[in-house]
Amino acid sequence: AHWFVMVSFMILFLLVVEAYFEVVDPEGGLPIIGHWTVYGLVTEIIGVLGLAGILVLVAIRQRDKRKKLSRFTGSTMWQAYFVEAIIIGVLICGFLIRGFKVANDTFEYDAWATPVSHAVGAILPAAADGPTWVALVKIFISMGWLITIALNVTMGVAWHRFLAFFNIFFKRSPDKPAGSGLGALRPMMSQGKPLDFEEADPEKDQFGVAQVEQFTWKGLLDFSTCTECGRCQSQCPAWNTAKPLSPKLLVLSLRDHAYAKAPY
Ligand code: HEM
Ligand code: SF4
Structure with missing residues (x-):
């Protein structure tokens, strides 16, 4: 589950960039790759797996924290809830943007490649500005996350996604x-020297x-x-x-x- 969440963060970063195009043009998309079916397909699959993954992580945390000897005792829970909520929010916004594009008949990918987006679009009303408004919410959520972690350098549950690779x-x-x-x-x-326990002087070393x-x-x-x-x-x-x-x-x-x- 974590693996899918992690991959979705790395790849669906492109959808956040895409939101900057959608926020000025409801029919907008990424230049060059934005019309490739393979891009639509891969982002759709990873979006679904990322959403399923984060829901599993939420369920694991909720189940474990109720145990008598929970491994989360002493962890800063609001920070984990915050990152969970942000991921769920960003992924849902991604499907809503695509759904509105389907409902507006401006979506570039076929139903076989993006079935979830098409299913969402089938229940949404046509709204010309829909993608723009949802893209704006998505940008606020993503940048809100960035500002929050920048202000909280001790927020390991968020910072590890950059630091873990180096560590x-x-x-x-x-x-x-x-x-x-x-x-x-x-x-x-x-x-400044390796300590030799035979020679070490407890008064000085x-x-x-x-x-x-x-x-x-x-x-x-x-x-x-x-x-x-x-x-x-x-x-x-x-x-x-x-x-x-x-x-x-x-x-x-x-x-x-x-x-x-x-x-x-
Ligand atoms: C090599 C890289 C990474 C390692 C080793 C790693 C490891 C971990 C570990 C050990 C946890 C705690 C899991 C738990 O509480 O059960 C965690 C949580 C988490 N990781 Fe990573 N992580 C990595 C990269 C990433 C990336 C790139 C993301 C991007 C979204 C990410 C997102 C999360 C989230 C959202 C949680 C909190 C899960 C929860 O709700 O409990 N991680 N990670
Ligand atoms: S990340 Fe490592 S040090 Fe931190 S709580 Fe988990 S096992 Fe312990």
């Missing part, structure tokens, strides 16, 4: 081929991290990419035996602290 690419693993990651785990450092800025950039990227999914928490023995320790809450506190302390 995975730069993951630490001894098996990663050279050039595609950061290699094996970094040794503990003190005074620092063990681990004492201030958030002592994390590497990869550590800060890890915090920022956290989607608050709670899978680490649900696997944690301390949390599962009712101790007040959760790896997720630790990551979230470090993330919030890092951004609160940032000098910008």
Whole structure:
């Protein structure tokens, strides 16, 4: 389900660009590819799968949060509801724009390639300005999302869609081929040098991290990419035996602290 939502975000970005054409001309569309049936077909299929995918993710979240030991305990739920609502809104607007074009008899694709849009069009009345108004709502929703995440840099559930790719690419693993990651785990450092535990002097050497800025950039990227999914928490023995320790809450506190302390 997540995969479909993710692919729909990447490909249906084109439909948001298309909305900028529709908002000035109800019959508008993307230049060049906008009249290709294959574009109509692919965006239709991905639109349907993306909508189904996000509804499954909504259902999973609602079911899980009712459990006694929910992995979402401590997650910022409004942010997840916000991204879910935005995705549902944008995808529905996409089908409404196409539906109005069908009802107005200005839609460029055949029913075999875009059956859902044609079905929506069959129940909508003809309205010459329909695509323009829905395109305007779609642009407000999309840009509202962009402004909200720009104002909330700690909104990992939204930011991960940009950051996760870099975070995975730069993951630490001894098996990663050279050039595609950061290699094996970094040794503990003190005074800029790897720490030798035989020689270390507890009076002078620092063990681990004492201030958030002592994390590497990869550590800060890890915090920022956290989607608050709670899978680490649900696997944690301390949390599962009712101790007040959760790896997720630790990551979230470090993330919030890092951004609160940032000098910008
Ligand atoms: C490599 C890239 C990505 C990875 C590894 C990743 C991983 C995750 C994980 C682990 C979650 C938490 C799922 C849960 O709570 O069960 C999540 C949630 C989510 N992801 Fe991604 N993600 C990626 C890219 C994207 C992209 C590009 C989008 C674009 C829309 C996206 C949209 C979402 C949404 C909407 C949620 C919230 C789901 C909910 O309602 O609970 N993700 N992602
Ligand atoms: S640290 Fe990873 S597993 Fe834990 S809540 Fe964040 S994204 Fe999920």
